[in-house]
Amino acid sequence: MAGAVSAGGDGWSSRTAFVLAAIGSAVGLGNLVRFPAEAGANGGGAFVIFYIFCVLLIGLPILLSETVIGRHGQASAVESMKKVAIESRASTWWSLTAGVGMCGALLVLAYYSVLAGWIVHYIGVFAGDFFSAVGAGAPARGALHGYSVDEVQAILPALHANSTEMIVMHAIFMVLTIIAVGRGVSSGIEKVAVWLMPTFFFLLIGITIYGAFTGSFGAALSFLFDFEPARLLDPAVQLSALGQALFSLSLGSALMITYGAYAARDINLAKTSVQIATADTSVAIIAGLAIFPITFSVLAPASLNAILDGQEQVQGGLGLLFVNLPVAFQTMPAGSLIGLLFFIMVFFAALTSAVALLEASVSWAIGRFKQPRWLVTLLLGGLAFLIGAWASFSFNSLADFHPFDFMIFSGQPVFGILDELTAKILLPTSALLMSIFVGWIADRRLIESENGLDGNLHRVWLFLVRWLCPLVITAILLTGLFPGILEQG
Numbered sequence: 001m002a003g004a005v006s007a008g009g010d011g012w013s014s015r016t017a018f019v020l021a022a023i024g025s026a027v028g029l030g031n032l033v034r035f036p037a038e039a040g041a042n043g044g045g046a047f048v049i050f051y052i053f054c055v056l057l058i059g060l061p062i063l064l065s066e067t068v069i070g071r072h073g074q075a076s077a078v079e080s081m082k083k084v085a086i087e088s089r090a091s092t093w094w095s096l097t098a099g100v101g102m103c104g105a106l107l108v109l110a111y112y113s114v115l116a117g118w119i120v121h122y123i124g125v126f127a128g129d130f131f132s133a134v135g136a137g138a139p140a141r142g143a144l145h146g147y148s149v150d151e152v153q154a155i156l157p158a159l160h161a162n163s164t165e166m167i168v169m170h171a172i173f174m175v176l177t178i179i180a181v182g183r184g185v186s187s188g189i190e191k192v193a194v195w196l197m198p199t200f201f202f203l204l205i206g207i208t209i210y211g212a213f214t215g216s217f218g219a220a221l222s223f224l225f226d227f228e229p230a231r232l233l234d235p236a237v238q239l240s241a242l243g244q245a246l247f248s249l250s251l252g253s254a255l256m257i258t259y260g261a262y263a264a265r266d267i268n269l270a271k272t273s274v275q276i277a278t279a280d281t282s283v284a285i286i287a288g289l290a291i292f293p294i295t296f297s298v299l300a301p302a303s304l305n306a307i308l309d310g311q312e313q314v315q316g317g318l319g320l321l322f323v324n325l326p327v328a329f330q331t332m333p334a335g336s337l338i339g340l341l342f343f344i345m346v347f348f349a350a351l352t353s354a355v356a357l358l359e360a361s362v363s364w365a366i367g368r369f370k371q372p373r374w375l376v377t378l379l380l381g382g383l384a385f386l387i388g389a390w391a392s393f394s395f396n397s398l399a400d401f402h403p404f405d406f407m408i409f410s411g412q413p414v415f416g417i418l419d420e421l422t423a424k425i426l427l428p429t430s431a432l433l434m435s436i437f438v439g440w441i442a443d444r445r446l447i448e449s450e451n452g453l454d455g456n457l458h459r460v461w462l463f464l465v466r467w468l469c470p471l472v473i474t475a476i477l478l479t480g481l482f483p484g485i486l487e488q489g
């Protein structure tokens with residue numbers, strides 16, 4: 001076995017397992033729900049181009065930095081950072097960077113699981129529909145037979161109005177996550193990734209090909225890649241793209257440090273980081289090329305043109321997946337089956353990410369409190385469940401409760417605040433501190449011996465981590481959070 005031995009004596013059983021688990025953590029609701037929703041809300045092309053820029057020049061260098069720290073530390077994220085800080089004769093306070101990320105990950109898990117609960121609900125709706133289609137001898141018919149368009153559009157609001165059901169679905173998803181994490185790294189987390197990720201890729205490619213043939217593929221291409229250059233300079237678009245890139249690559253959340261700690265010494269971390277970032281970014285773009293052609297196919301030509309001209313926004317946000325897509329599946333050949341497969345695919349991606357979100361704090365708590373993995377997993381998963389359950393009332397009784405009515409939080413209920421706070425503040429801050437630590441504070445030889453780079457590539461990486469990442473993240477954070485700065489300047 002090539003596995004590394006972590007604090008708990010457990011680790012990945014092979015390089016493939018590490019790569020699949022890391023990709024499994026990166027590919028999730030971020031790619032399938034958040035990316036299309038953010039691209040839609042921020043005008044498509046400009047967002048996508050800036051996003052790709054952020055992945056290449058900021059995400060990738062930080063991804064390598066985090067896995068380097070983890071593998072050197074061979075312990076939880078906080079402990080690994082502490083160890084590297086001590087070996088570099090720096091203050092152990094730097095480990096707080098990982099602490100911030102770890103708290104961020106637990107908060108993401110709280111609302112992530114609520115959202116994943118909606119996916120479980122939709123799997124139920126589509127499974128019922130598909131089996132009744134099979135019973136009626138018409139397995140290839142459109143989805144949600146017998147529903148009017150209004151009724152399809154009412155599925156999500158009806159779920160939102162039913163807080164008991166929302167919480168039960170959230171609980172089901174959280175229990176599955178707890179079981180996978182509770183079983184440990186090689187027999188739980190790794191198994192989930194090794195089984196689910198290949199199936200996920202197979203389904204994604206199939207559904208994209210289906211969308212290309214049956215939907216408005218050309219319109220989706222121009223929506224995702226045409227842009228007005230002026231929008232590239234819009235601080236709100238930049239902050240959304242940066243936040244999305246970090247969120248999607250699971251950065252600034254202590255996770256890649258944690259997973260890096262379970263990686264064997266002979267794994268080339270630079271190569272692995274490139275593979276993870278490429279897979280994650282391809283999935284986001286491919287998911288856009290699956291979701292937009294299908295949803296655009298039912299729009300009237302006038303509204304589609306208005307969207308492509310930038311006159312109108314793609315309506316929906318989260319509704320894109322939960323409202324527009326089911327409406328489209330209704331009119332599409334074999335929509336019933338494809339709809340069911342689509343939501344199963346999203347569920348697989350969500351589970352491998354939720355497992356990662358929980359493991360980030362579980363690995364720390366096991367070492368800190370010397371308690372069994374099961375107990376720690378249950379307690380931390382339970383805590384995230386409670387926060388998520390509270391946030392789920394944002395869709396009904398607490399919809400008008402806006403505890404922080406300022407800045408990017410204005411008008412947001414708890415659910416939205418958790419999302420904005422983590423993706424646009426906590427993860428970028430943790431990623432910023434990480435790049436300063438690796439670029440300026442950590443012992444140079446220690447980093448060089450771990451990162452798998454030599455010659456010019458190493459110099460380029462060091463330049464990005466030392467200069468570009470801290471400067472760009474700081475600038476984007478400031479202008480995105482305080483747009484007034486630009487007007488006064």
Ligand code: PHE
Nearest residue numbers: 026028029030247248250253
């Ligand atoms: N990257 C995951 C997604 O895109 C979310 C995530 C963030 C997972 C941070 C782990 C850590 O859905």
